[in-house]
Amino acid sequence: MSTDNLEEYNGLCVFIEQRDGNPARVSLELLDEGRTLADKLGADVTAILIGENVSGIAQELIYYGADRVIIADDPIAKDYRTEVYTDIIVEQVLKEKPEILLIGATCIGRDLAPRLSARLNTGCTADCTELDIDTEMRLIIAIKPFFGRNLMADIVCPFHRPQMVTVRPGVMELKAQDRGRKGELIYIDINLKEADTKVKVLETVRSTSDAVSLEEADKVVAAGMGVDNQEGFEMLKELADLLGAQIGTTSLPVDAGWISEDKKIGQTGKTIRPRLYIGCGVSGAIQHSAGMINSELIVAINTNPKADIFNFADYGIIGDVSKIVPALIKELKSIKDLT
Amino acid sequence: MDIVVCIKQVPETNEIGWDPKTGTLIRESTGGILNPNDKNAIEAALQLREKHGGLITAISMGPPQAGDALREALGMGADKAILLSDRQFAGADTLSTSYALSLALKKIVRFDLILCGKESSDGMTAQVGPQLAELLNLPQLTNAMEIIINSNSVRIKQKLEDGFRILKTSFPALITVEREMNQPRIPPMDSIMEAYREKDVLVWGVGNLGGDKERIGLKGSPTQSRKVYTKIVKKGEITLLEGEPDKVARELIQILKNKDLL
Numbered sequence: 001m002s003t004d005n006l007e008e009y010n011g012l013c014v015f016i017e018q019r020d021g022n023p024a025r026v027s028l029e030l031l032d033e034g035r036t037l038a039d040k041l042g043a044d045v046t047a048i049l050i051g052e053n054v055s056g057i058a059q060e061l062i063y064y065g066a067d068r069v070i071i072a073d074d075p076i077a078k079d080y081r082t083e084v085y086t087d088i089i090v091e092q093v094l095k096e097k098p099e100i101l102l103i104g105a106t107c108i109g110r111d112l113a114p115r116l117s118a119r120l121n122t123g124c125t126a127d128c129t130e131l132d133i134d135t136e137m138r139l140i141i142a143i144k145p146f147f148g149r150n151l152m153a154d155i156v157c158p159f160h161r162p163q164m165v166t167v168r169p170g171v172m173e174l175k176a177q178d179r180g181r182k183g184e185l186i187y188i189d190i191n192l193k194e195a196d197t198k199v200k201v202l203e204t205v206r207s208t209s210d211a212v213s214l215e216e217a218d219k220v221v222a223a224g225m226g227v228d229n230q231e232g233f234e235m236l237k238e239l240a241d242l243l244g245a246q247i248g249t250t251s252l253p254v255d256a257g258w259i260s261e262d263k264k265i266g267q268t269g270k271t272i273r274p275r276l277y278i279g280c281g282v283s284g285a286i287q288h289s290a291g292m293i294n295s296e297l298i299v300a301i302n303t304n305p306k307a308d309i310f311n312f313a314d315y316g317i318i319g320d321v322s323k324i325v326p327a328l329i330k331e332l333k334s335i336k337d338l339t
Numbered sequence: 340m341d342i343v344v345c346i347k348q349v350p351e352t353n354e355i356g357w358d359p360k361t362g363t364l365i366r367e368s369t370g371g372i373l374n375p376n377d378k379n380a381i382e383a384a385l386q387l388r389e390k391h392g393g394l395i396t397a398i399s400m401g402p403p404q405a406g407d408a409l410r411e412a413l414g415m416g417a418d419k420a421i422l423l424s425d426r427q428f429a430g431a432d433t434l435s436t437s438y439a440l441s442l443a444l445k446k447i448v449r450f451d452l453i454l455c456g457k458e459s460s461d462g463m464t465a466q467v468g469p470q471l472a473e474l475l476n477l478p479q480l481t482n483a484m485e486i487i488i489n490s491n492s493v494r495i496k497q498k499l500e501d502g503f504r505i506l507k508t509s510f511p512a513l514i515t516v517e518r519e520m521n522q523p524r525i526p527p528m529d530s531i532m533e534a535y536r537e538k539d540v541l542v543w544g545v546g547n548l549g550g551d552k553e554r555i556g557l558k559g560s561p562t563q564s565r566k567v568y569t570k571i572v573k574k575g576e577i578t579l580l581e582g583e584p585d586k587v588a589r590e591l592i593q594i595l596k597n598k599d600l601l
Contacts, residue, residue, distance in 0.1 A: 001551065001553045001554050001559065002561075019501075079504075082469070082478070082479055082481075083478065086473075106500060107481075107482060107497075107498065107499045107500055108499075110465050110466075110481075111469060111479070111481045111482075112469075113466075114433065114464075114465070114466035114467075114468075114469035114470045114473075115469040115470070115472065115473045115479065117434060117466070117470065117561075118434060118437060118469070118470040118471075118473035118474055119473050121434075121561075122434075122561055123432065123434060123560070123561030123562035124433075124434075124466065124562070125562055126433075126462075126463075126464035126465065126466055127463065127464065141565070146567075151567055151568070151569060152567070152568055152569070153564050153566070153567045153568075154564070154565045154566040154567075154568075155562050155563065155564055155565065156562070156563055156565050157561050157562050157563070158563065159561065160561040198478040198508050198509065199478050199480070199506055199507070199508045200506070200507045200508070201504055201505070201506055202494070202504075202505040202506070202507055203504065203505040204502065204503075204504045204505075205502045205503055205504070206501050206502040207501055207502045219600065243595075243600075243601070267463070268463070275600060276595065276600045297598065297600065299591065310577055311577075313577050314577065314578065315577065315578050315579075315580060315591065315594065316577050316578070316579045316580070317579070317580050317581075317587050317591065318579065318581070319584065319587065323584045324584050324587065324588065326584070327584035327585050327587070327588035328588045328591065328592065330585070330588065331585075331588040331589055331592045332592060332601075335592065335596075335601070
């Protein structure tokens with residue numbers, strides 16, 4: 001049941017997720033990464049942009065690395081719907097025959113990608129954190145951590161096309177756009193009728209919080225097992241506020257109910273790459289570190305000198321969070337008083 | 340309202356064994372439990388049955404001991420249990436698993452809803468639900484925080500990163516269930532005992548399912564693990580700050596200041 005005429009497949013496609021005409025950051029990250037991978041193969045990058053009134057962002061996609069942007073701009077595609085988006089993408093894949101299809105592992109991407117893979121009868125590797133290319137075999141190597149152990153797996157899809165991969169938001173670096181890049185915009189018609197769709201979107205509610213999301217935070221103060229009570233948490237919040245940082249956490253404080261699930265960093269939570277990460281009582285096990293290893297500057301505070309985090313931190317303080325954090329707060333306040 | 344709940348037995352501990360020859364998980368190596376998210380799917384089915392009546396069938400694919408997960412589903416209150424178990428299923432990736440499940444669902448014929456947990460705690464791909472929906476040509480409603488049934492339609496509240504949506508479709512449909520939808524009941528010991536004594540787990544092999552043998556098990560899996568390895572994460576040399584809390588705090592803040600991070 002492998003794909004016929006494998007050699008006919010060429011080029012790399014990226015699905016561009018958008019909301020209200022704004023591209024998802026992960027889609028841009030994938031264009032950037034896709035550009036690098038495609039260059040190794042000597043192949044083109046095609047962005048697939050679907051929605052209503054979305055054409056305005058097509059040019060930006062070229063600046064981020066696309067050679068071509070296929071634009072399906074139609075009222076029927078206003079809201080993401082599995083069936084509509086699957087139909088549109090499958091038609092383009094069968095026509096364009098890309099060898100690789102990349103999708104961000106967002107809620108929408110994780111709904112769409114497996115549906116596409118089943119329709120196209122191809123393999124999809126979910127939630128990867130790194131990508132590489134075997135140029136000789138023209139295979140994308142999808143690299144992902146495995147739950148529960150410091151294990152990584154390289155996964156390939158040798159005999160089916162396109163090779164599909166979903167990639168977690170935030171794991172790829174987003175470089176600046178190149179406004180000198182040129183590319184082609186291709187508008188396609190959608191031949192789907194609203195009457196034929198099985199799923200209707202009755203209502204969409206966005207949470208109104210203005211706070212910067214953890215993934216986009218510039219600085220993060222993370223709580224681990226070493227912060228084992230509510231007072232400890234209040235103290236970390238004070239430190240975070242003084243630094244202008246967001247609070248993140250390992251899974252234990254979430255399970256204990258001290259902090260909400262959306263602050264969790266790691267394999268079952270968010271992936272971050274802030275300029276500054278301060279781990280307070282964080283041991284650095286893969287479940288957490290998989291989500292923060294790309295932070296620019298890592299500071300670790302832990303009583304256990306053998307904690308994993310000291311293997312990859314830039315600065316380490318071997319000591320008790322309940323003593324070090326108040327000292328940091330005191331120091332920060334004294335500097336603020338001076339200025 | 341007849342409901343099929345797809346469940347999975349997952350390793351109990353974090354210690355997962357690997358077969359170095361095939362690069363696939365060795366599930367026999369540890370004790371197995373019912374995937375925590377699947378309990379929410381079973382609970383959702385039980386609550387729907389309380390309101391709307393009908394039959395709940397739990398289905399799983401795995402080695403013979405995965406029958407224990409199905410017994411737990413029966414203990415929670417499912418009416419029937421089917422285990423897809425055959426050496427030929429071994430090494431299946433998500434697509435090949437979905438294909439085998441789709442054959443079984445076609446054999447079951449009568450159902451209004453298929454419920455799945457949001458994702459398994461071992462693979463965490465969340466792919467089998469949508470792939471199964473596609474292979475059965477059903478609408479999929481993923482990440483449901485709430486299910487509301489009307490006479491001929493179903494609505495869900497779908498969880499998204501930045502909020503939620505209300506989706507509506509007709510029957511039959513496949514829904515994946517978020518953890519916050521409900522608090523799964525803990526079956527009393529005697530109902531689990533009863534599930535072992537008085538209820539049957541039907542076992543279907545490749546021969547019972549028919550279908551295309553080339554799409555079953557390892558050889559029917561488009562994805563392959565090429566290499567499994569331990570990643571050593573080392574960014575470089577660490578600088579340790581030592582001494583009294585006030586001293587190290589001063590040093591660290593100075594470093595952050597010098598790096599323009601304050």
